[in-house]
Amino acid sequence: MHKIGYLGPAGTFTEQAALLYSESCPGELIGYRDVPDLIMAVQNGSLDRAIVPIENVVEGTVNVTIDILTHEADLKIVGEVVIPIHQCLIAANGTKQEDIRGIISHPQALAQCRRFLQTHFNGIPVHTASSTAAGAMEVKNSTLPLAAIANKRAAQVFGLNVLAENIEDHPHNCTRFVVLSRHPSQPTGDDKTSIVFSVNNEPGSLLRALSIFAQHGINLTRIESRPMRTRLGQYLFYVDFEGHAQDKEAMNALKCVEAISTYYKYLGSYPRFRDGSG
Structure with a gap:
């Protein structure tokens, strides 16, 4: 069975894209901490394929992905997946929106919710994480009243409560992911x-x-x-x-x-x- 890597931990949008891709191309899904390690794991043979974000409607190109493909890795794009991005504000059970003293998420997610944060959490410290799910994990493990910006699955994975849904500034927000492999794909006609x-x-x-x-x-x-x-x-x-x-x-x-x-x-x-x- 193919080993397919994604930006982890479980609960990221990249995992969501990997799950969708695996419906037509089954494989063992393996989470990685960051995009560079994920891409180079395909390069060195630890993975057969990897799912990485490459472009977002709001924030544009994911620079780390395109730069590594250009300058460091010798891999081929063999597939793409596009998913809608709907962000949620999530926190530990019992934490109310007015209790929150810090917000954690991936930089792209924070940028996609800029107006929401300015309106509801102006002056509240914002911290970055390697992924949206990593931010949710930090919230779970913290004793402070923190919140994360992530998807609903992250809330389920880490046992957190959804305080607000669809908080992204642009309702048609979506991200394009590409599938990387050491071997090229054959023509399909589309x-x-x-x-x-x-x-x-x-x-x-x-x-x-x-x-x-x-x-x-x-x-x-x-x-x-x-x-x-x-x-x-x-x-x-x-x-x-x-x-x-x-x-x-x-x-x-x-x-x-x-x-x-x-x-x-x-x-x-x-x-x-x-x-x-x-």
Whole structure:
């Protein structure tokens, strides 16, 4: 049976994504403390696959994931999962909202609930944790009247009480997770591909690269820039597009992009996530 890692402990949104993924690709789910260790566990063979967050509707790219895939790991994206993110305020049984003297959660969760915190807990100290569930665990183990921001499952896992539901600032908040493996996936007929590249710092260089996809009739679904880690003004460009790298048009387009790039890395082709709602 495959060993599939996720950002733990139990009760994280990453575990929720892993449970959804395991419905179609069964495996033993193993929690890891942080994203770098999780990704490198696939790299060194301790895991067969890993589920990691890569993009949130509100907070954008999860930088640690994309940076490790680009600069440190030699892995391929072989799947994706998108889940809605509904945050709850949870605390120990008997703790009331007015009793709370500190709030703990993952930085992304805290940012997603910024307005709620400003409105109801202005001046209350906020502390970060490695995951939403790790924050819930801290609340469980504390003798102080603390609260965590996490999902309902975390409340169930750690025996905490839900004080408020759906506290995220944006009701359509969702996070995209990717599945990582040492081995690439084969075409399914409904795929996406992810690459990262850089071009010379000169007029029209990025336009020329992006025009290649248009010339081959390929639809881009995401483009984003990140610093190249060399010097100011040099950037990497992350692109997702419809299709598999083995498709004829995609294959030709990627060859052209690679030819004019100063840096190029193929991150993987994988089945596009479908939630059944159309």
